[in-house]
Amino acid sequence: MGVDYYNILKVNRTVTDEDLKKSYKKLAMKWHPDKNIASSTDDKVAESKFKQISEAYYVLSDPKKRQIYDMYGEEGLKSGVYDESMLSPTVSSGTNKSRSGARFRFDPRDADEIFAEFFYGSEGRVSDGVLKSEKKKMSEKTKSERKAETVENKLSCSLEELYRGSKRKMQISRIVLDDNGKPGTLEEILTIHIKPGWKKGTKITFPEKGNQEPGAAAGDLIFVIDEKPHDTFKRDGNDLVFTKRITLLEALTGKTIKVTTLDGRNLVIPITDIIKPGHEEVIQNEGMPISKEPGKKGNLRIKIDIKFPSRLTGEQKLDLKRVLGAGRVVVED
Numbered sequence: 001m002g003v004d005y006y007n008i009l010k011v012n013r014t015v016t017d018e019d020l021k022k023s024y025k026k027l028a029m030k031w032h033p034d035k036n037i038a039s040s041t042d043d044k045v046a047e048s049k050f051k052q053i054s055e056a057y058y059v060l061s062d063p064k065k066r067q068i069y070d071m072y073g074e075e076g077l078k079s080g081v082y083d084e085s086m087l088s089p090t091v092s093s094g095t096n097k098s099r100s101g102a103r104f105r106f107d108p109r110d111a112d113e114i115f116a117e118f119f120y121g122s123e124g125r126v127s128d129g130v131l132k133s134e135k136k137k138m139s140e141k142t143k144s145e146r147k148a149e150t151v152e153n154k155l156s157c158s159l160e161e162l163y164r165g166s167k168r169k170m171q172i173s174r175i176v177l178d179d180n181g182k183p184g185t186l187e188e189i190l191t192i193h194i195k196p197g198w199k200k201g202t203k204i205t206f207p208e209k210g211n212q213e214p215g216a217a218a219g220d221l222i223f224v225i226d227e228k229p230h231d232t233f234k235r236d237g238n239d240l241v242f243t244k245r246i247t248l249l250e251a252l253t254g255k256t257i258k259v260t261t262l263d264g265r266n267l268v269i270p271i272t273d274i275i276k277p278g279h280e281e282v283i284q285n286e287g288m289p290i291s292k293e294p295g296k297k298g299n300l301r302i303k304i305d306i307k308f309p310s311r312l313t314g315e316q317k318l319d320l321k322r323v324l325g326a327g328r329v330v331v332e333d
Helices: 017-031 040-060 063-079 111-120 132-140 159-164 248-253 314-324
Strands: 151-157 166-177 183-194 203-206 221-227 233-236 239-247 255-260 266-271 280-283 300-307
Touching: 017 040, 017 111, 040 063, 040 111, 151 159, 151 166, 159 221, 166 221, 183 221, 239 248, 239 255, 248 255, 248 300, 255 300, 266 280, 266 300
Parallel strands: 151 221, 239 300
Antiparallel strands: 166 183, 203 221, 233 239, 255 266, 280 300
16 A cells, blocks of 8 residues: 555544645645754654655546545556546546556655645745735635835855855744734744846735735735846846956967856867957857746856066066067167
């Protein structure tokens, strides 16, 4: 049988969808890793429990997965082999043909995503971080309903985070009202998915996750992306700008420039032509990801800064005249 999902969620095999949701909600809140950080041991145990609870709910809340699990157990579910002719018509493919040994793909999901979907909406997130279900609820509210003031917080991100994308867990504290209208403080953990290519000023909105006020709906909570300065690169839109200082000799004789990218790759760019002041070498598709065009990137622009010598000796001047003047040297008395 493998893992007993019913036992994990502390329900019986005839549990209804409503009771299944209640049990998951109670256990997920109890074992969420962010609520069990007293020690590293507690944190690991909670993380393991939280993942088991999420997987159990993911399977049992889906009619087809649940029936396959009931018939074949965890191993049968994850192996992908089952007899579809034995499934109930309400969860099978709907065809009249019996198919023995049909393939079923079990795609595991991230526990945090299941948690966020359960508590914040079933339709998932849109690009700006607002849940579609939350948008729908907001549109159904009357226009005359007053909302509390919006709270904005700055979210500082490194250039590496904005290049690769990342996930942040933010602990917030907000004012809520009880049934009697008495204000209190509620602490919550919000997960922010930072998409590759997001720019400074991008806003991630969590509807009604701000403070509550008497006679008004809870305000929104907004995180505004801010970009930390980087030691190597400067961002210009979707482009990355890298400034390299070289000597006059290197400018005249050629230079190989090495650049370590934001994802740790090493680029080697040889420049064999004479490099003039103000020269800019452009490397296509090595800039920042373009968030609205997945798979595309801006350019890497290498700006060359030529360092001229502060002084030259008489002998050095003669040598330069000899070389640059093709051997014609005029010696003044």
